[in-house]
Amino acid sequence: MIDTHAHVYAREFDQDRQDVIQRALAQGVEMICMPNIDLDSIEPMLATEAAYPDICRSMMGLHPCYVDQHVHQTLDIIHGWFDKHDFIAVGEIGIDLYWDTTYQAEQETAFLTQLGWAKEKKLPVVIHTRNSMQETIQLLSQAQDGSLQGVFHCFGGSVEEAKAIQDLGFHLGLGGVTTFKNGGMDQVVPHLDMRQIILETDCPYLAPVPHRGKRNEPAYTHLVAQRIAALKEISLEEVDRLTTDNAKQLFQLL
Structure with a gap:
């Protein structure tokens, strides 16, 4: 299995990161993909990748919740990192209108700018959306010229929204929400x-049942896979095989 979205570099794992990685491997998670969120997360993310180069792979992007009036300066710094390091994706990026809509225009600018980077660098994008599904799909539709690919991570939307996303050629990232009653x-x-x-x-967010409300970790990927297998009425092995192949193809993981 591949955990395609994990913040294992976060301070919540500073005391036991080695144990967390080992538990993931023991549960059959062979790779962990780490999205960047802001300027402060770059150093711990790259340090985690350096410590576990065969397991952890990094992305680079600006999360919408960290967009403010200095968005252009921040984007310039983040963009510069693509010349210093190989990243598997542009992410995580997107629109988040859950907490605050003050910087919605700046979020949209950042999103479209980073979609442009993905086209330029031929990289997939990892999209975060909260209280903004229609706005995000609309902007992506405008930018999609056939070259963009990626994933709407932490998908918890409707069948109609899923179809709209898949029609755009994008994947759906399924996590702990899939297991919630x-x-x-x-x-x-x-x-x-x-x-x-x-x-x-x-x-460390959105742990699946039966760990809901506690710290999440990559080892729990198999719980999500089990839930998908039950809902799709296929074997766990089939879910593992298909989703792993999908992730490897999307992120060009060797």
Whole structure:
């Protein structure tokens, strides 16, 4: 399995990161993909990748929750990192209108700018969306010229939204929300195309049942896979094989 979205560089793992990595390997997670969020996360993310080069792979981008009035200066610094390091994706990027809409225009600018980087560098994008699904899909539709690919991470939307995303050629990242009793995903997952599904944890957030409310970690990827297998009425091995192949192809993982 591949955990395609994990913040294992976060301070929540500073005391036991080695144990967390070992538990992931023991549960069959062979690779962990790490999205960047802001300027402060770059150093710990790259240090984690350097410590576990065969397991952890980094992305580079500006998360919408960290967009402010200095967005252009921040984007310039983040863009410069693509000349210093090989990243597997532009991410995580997107639109988040859950907490605050003050910088919505700046978020949209940052999103479109980073989509442009993805085209320029021929990299996939990892999209974060919260209270902004329609806005995000609309902007992506405008930018999609056939060359963009990527994933809507932590997907918890409707069948219609899933279809719109998949019609754009994008994958759906399924994580802990898939296991929540009242999350609604039991009505959605059966209708999804397995060719466009990848697994993720978004750790340390959104731990799957039975760990909901506690710190999430990559080892729990198998719980998400088990839930998908049950909802799709296929074997866990089939979910593992398909989602791993999808992730390897999307992120060009060797």
